[in-house]
Amino acid sequence: MSSSTITQLQRHSCTPSRAARELGLKRSEFDLAVHLGQIRTVPDEGGGGRRVPPSEIDRLRATDGYPDSLRERVRLVGTTEGAKVMDIPVGRFTRLARLGLISPVRFYLNRYRAVVWLYLAEELEEFTTVGENKPLLTGRMPEGLRDMLDEGVDLRARNWRGRHRGFLLRLAEDPWESAGVLAAFLDAAQIAELVPDPYDRSHLGRFRPAPPAHGAQGSPAAHLVEKIMTADDPAEIAWLRSELAQVLEDARRFRPAPRPAGARRTPPDLPAGDPEPQEPPRGGLLGWLRRRSV
Structure with a gap:
């Protein structure tokens, strides 16, 4: 979707709270419908977050059995x-x-x-x-x-992580946002190993979504939620590491992480005698889009 099209939609679109009222849903029901891909949203470039185009509200109202059918799908x-x-x-x-x-x-x-x-x-x-x-x-x-x-x-926690990760990845607008989503399901030690460059790691952290809010930061409840959010299955961790490494390469090509003048990106560890890798060419957005479509 082009930026001009998104801008036009934003002029007449609804905030999530208003869209929920328009559709006769509780806010929690609305958020879940978006999570499940049942309600289409567009980015809110002005204030962050998402908005709902009026055409989407009209489409939902025209479905058979509305509004009961919509509520039943998110029960x-x-x-x-x-x-x-x-x-x-x-x-x-x-x-x-x-x-x-x-x-x-x-x-x-x-x-x-x-x-x-x-x-x-x-x-x-x-x-x-x-x-x-x-x-x-x-x-x-x-x-x-x-x-x-x-x-x-x-496998309850793992299955929840898979669904939640899919939802967050669908909302990602560029490779850095996708990389941040994947990083959110790995612990700090895994991230430090995968992303040795401190500027890359700091930039990645800006796009890392927080776990669902449960209790004050640092509280026992927050620690428990963070544990549920963090992958603990070897196969799941291996997949996340592999995917994050690929998406990070797309992100660096798309837009290198900001760093002080003269600072160079820390290369990955190489066997002795191997030449230092060259900075990859730009163009990572296309690779990310191809991978995302799959």
Whole structure:
């Protein structure tokens, strides 16, 4: 979308709060609909954030069953209600979630700082209609899945990270923003190893989104949320490292990180005798766009 088109849309577009009122949604429902890609937004170049074009509000109002159908698509349920939606015991629902067969879209911490996972009711209903899922809803769990549960497998946090990361990446407007999103799911030690140049690392930090807000900064609740946000599975970490390294190269070509005059970018470690790599040519935006489309 061209900058002139975005500017025209902004002149008549709505803020998220107003768009939620126009659509008859609670703000939390609206935010989730955007998260799921059900409501299209455009960047707010003037004040940051996002705005909703009037054409998008008209489109949603014209859908069958509006507004109930829109609300139903963003209806969230916890474990107990989710089990009722699927007509299975709570224990079986929890096992399916731990195995990653159903994925949470949100979470919150209760007053005891226990994690409460929330699921889309629509997805749970769809799960029960798939024929191959029927054996998972009744009878004995397959042996391979039982073994995973016995080993303590719990993929709820990882699945949430995957969904949240996808949402943030969809909103990224350039390679640095994408790199910041990927970095947000790695711990500081991983980032220091992957990005040895201090100016690159500092610039990357500007685009790193914070974890969902839960409690004051530095509080036990905030530490718990940060732990949920940080990848801990070896395969997930390996994917994030590989992807971040590629996107960072696109970002450096697109726009090098600012640095004092005369300062040079710290090259990665090279075997003895290898020549120092040359600064890559510009043009990283095209590579980033190709990778993003995939």
